[in-house]
Amino acid sequence: MAIDFEIPEEAQKIRDEVRQWVQDECIPAEKRVVDEESYKSVLAELRAKARAQGLWLPFVPKEYGGMGLGPLANALVQMELSQSHLGTLSLNTQGPDDATILTLLEYGTDYQKEKFLKPLLNGDKRVCYSMTEKAAGADATGMRTTAVKDGNANYILNGEKWFTSAASAADIAVVMARTDPDAPRHRQFSTFIVELPNPGYVIKRDVPTMALATPMSHVMGASHSEIEIRDLVVPAENLLGGEGNGFAMGQHRLAYGRLRHGMRNIAMAQRALDLAAAHVTSRETFGKPLHERQAVQFMMAECASQLYIARLMLLHIAYKAEKGADLRQENSIAKVYLAHMVHKVVDTAIQLHGALGYSQDTPLAAWYADIRSQRLVDGPDEVHRWMVGRNVIKAYQQTGTTASACGGDML
Structure with missing residues (x-):
């Protein structure tokens, strides 16, 4: 009995369509992006064309406006899209937004999906994810940002975040903080949705890195930011997934x-x-x-x-x-x-x-x-x-x- 390595016909068709899209549209468009204005106009043009062809949010279920691709078809598509830095952006499947969209799909309340997820799916807003901290590094359970409940209406967050990708381009931040220091190690943390800009969530700087920085890095969300969180008020209804489930x-x-x-x-x-x-x-x-x-x-x-x-x-x-x-x-x-x-x-x-x-x-x-x-x-x-x-x-x-x-x- 043979092991079947054949890709389903529908997946092949989508892969080939996306491959052609990248070669015909995205790679040529790279030369037209020279500043913030041209980036916005070129991306809007690409996205309009993509959506007209039914190419939008490959990994998102159809009932939420995506293509509804399973893991195999999505992998084939992503391996084509990422040949151009405009590829994933053109189909609204860019990181770090994509993984956070999946988190909101899985754990968001109806209210959170309507208020925060919907504009992300439509491409109107972008989201960043603030988990990493200098003090913790690769050990997420070492983070020190705290979230204390103020009555029943709000949480108050204090701390710092480090290397929050795409914060400079984000309209929404998803922030992880410690809500119960006495709970078991992996149950101490919770996740909160924060609307930006917010006086309690301050981008101190975009961290200089080895990558060749350009003004477009900031605009396109390719930068990594150091964040100061001071007395950040988050409504309790913006708690994502329940207390203790952040990790x-x-x-x-x-x-x-x-x-x-x-x-x-x-x-x-x-x-x-x-x-x-x-x-x-x-x-x-x-x-x-x-x-x-x-x-x-x-x-x-x-x-x-x-x-x-x-x-x-x-x-x-x-x-x-x-x-x-x-x-x-x-x-x-x-x-x-x-x-x-x-x-x-x-x-x-x-x-x-x-x-x-x-x-x-x-x-x-x-x-x-x-x-x-x-x-x-x-x-x-x-x-x-x-x-x-x-x-x-x-x-x-x-x-x-x-x-x-x-x-x-x-x-």
Whole structure:
């Protein structure tokens, strides 16, 4: 009996349509975005065209205005969209909004869905997620921001947040804070929806990073902010998911975020390899076409191998998600692997371009500076490796083999 790797016809059709969309509309539009005004006009134009074609919110159920794609079809779509920085934005499936939209869909009250989710789904507003703190780092249970109930009507939040992505472009913030320090460790935190701007939620600065910063980073939500929270009043009706459920909801949200980063990394690596192939097939050195040199072919082969492994990883995780299976182990393995894969492929593409790759005349240099973050965001490599290794030992102790923790129960 054969294992079926065939993609359903409908999923193939959507994937091909989105691939064409990115190549015909998004990549050419990149050159037209030069300032805030052009960004807004170009994005509005792209979104109008996309919606007219039925391309909108791929991961959101149809009853909420989305395409209703399952994990497999959505993965195929995202791996095409992210070849352009306008791709996900054009279909309103950009991070960090996407994962928070899923959280609101899952846990929001009717009131919260009408007031906060609806404008996000329509593309009228953007949302950021404030969880990370300097003092806590990768340990979310170490956060110190507090939320104290003031009677029955409000919560008062105080603390600081660090590296809140897209805060500069957000109209809504979802903030995690400690509501009960005496509860079990993972039940101490709750999540709150905050309308922005708000005098209690102050963006102190956009944190300078390795990524090449431009005025457009701030406008497009590509920046990461340091937030001061002082006497922030949040109505009790804006408590999301009930008291004590903040950590669990955060992990639910991060699970999709890690997959999204993987999809983005595959898309970026694919476009980088395509750029490298275009360059080496059009260049001649020392009287011989560059692409005919064995060293170049070996470099391309290594990139192709890593992309192949990466795709299989991600599609297998999508398969498990379709089945409702536990995918935490595979998600952590893939998160680390894909972060290193995209670095390797983009680095190779730069090398094959020579000085041109080091310049900013191609997108490669900017990508190279940006993708270093992939080994840190949504959990650094070391945390994921620790968890994966712990599960390997646990599997052996329970069953006498490590197989179940390293793909042995693939299907």
